[in-house]
Amino acid sequence: MMREVVVLKHYQGWTLKQIADRLKRSIPSIASLLRRGLEQLRIRLQPEDSSHD
Amino acid sequence: MTDRSAPTGVHDPLDGIIVEYLQALEAGRSPSRDELLARHPALAERLRAFFADFDAVGRDASKFRLPEASVGNAATITHGGAGKVEIPRIQYLGDYELLDEIARGGMGVVFRARQVSLNRPVAIKMILAGTYATPEEVQTVPGRSRGGGESRSSEHPAHLRSR
Numbered sequence: 001m002m003r004e005v006v007v008l009k010h011y012q013g014w015t016l017k018q019i020a021d022r023l024k025r026s027i028p029s030i031a032s033l034l035r036r037g038l039e040q041l042r043i044r045l046q047p048e049d050s051s052h053d
Numbered sequence: 054m055t056d057r058s059a060p061t062g063v064h065d066p067l068d069g070i071i072v073e074y075l076q077a078l079e080a081g082r083s084p085s086r087d088e089l090l091a092r093h094p095a096l097a098e099r100l101r102a103f104f105a106d107f108d109a110v111g112r113d114a115s116k117f118r119l120p121e122a123s124v125g126n127a128a129t130i131t132h133g134g135a136g137k138v139e140i141p142r143i144q145y146l147g148d149y150e151l152l153d154e155i156a157r158g159g160m161g162v163v164f165r166a167r168q169v170s171l172n173r174p175v176a177i178k179m180i181l182a183g184t185y186a187t188p189e190e191v192q193t194v195p196g197r198s199r200g201g202g203e204s205r206s207s208e209h210p211a212h213l214r215s216r
Contacts, residue, residue, distance in 0.1 A: 007145070029068070031068040031071040031075065032064075035071055035103050038103070038106035039103075041110060042109060
């Protein structure tokens with residue numbers, strides 16, 4: 001779900017409302033998914049040797 | 054708005070601010086980040102982190118393209134003078150997220166895809182037309198019945214379960 005939101009928002013240019021309607025969630029929960037999705041993306045894209053696991 | 058049981062647990066006040074910011078952007082305005090940060094000092098640090106992530110993805114979208122290896126041999130196949138074909142980025146076709154190309158023939162191309170609403174893997178066959186065909190063109194696949202869907206167990210004549 002996080003992935004869908006990031007893709008729809010960032011790559012397809014959908015509005016929060018459009019995404020909320022499509023995924024049948026509230027607008028704040030879409031914002032939350034976007035925020036956490038972007039965060040995950042950043043974490044996963046960190047080079048392995050600099051990860052802080 | 055249907056209120057589904059929140060997947061995120063308790064509503065985070067940060068998300069309300071993000072909604073305000075993004076909806077201002079969507080409306081064509083230029084919301085002031087500094088003003089938002091000043092108005093919500095307790096959340097400023099997390100809000101800054103969001104802005105940083107938001108900018109990073111927007112600025113460097115090329116990083117997130119599908120790796121070439123995942124589009125099969127598409128890069129080396131030419132057809133109809135159109136040159137090499139590859140999926141330029143993550144693409145949706147309605148409810149389907151195209152993942153990569155499985156096979157290609159003279160008329161069609163088959164993509165591995167995921168049906169988002171049901172989160173299941175599917176294969177989508179499309180008629181070649183330019184880069185890829187539109188869903189409307191899929192409807193014109195010759196030899197496929199589209200009037201009597203009752204004869205098929207699948208929901209769509211051009212839609213096969215991939216397992």
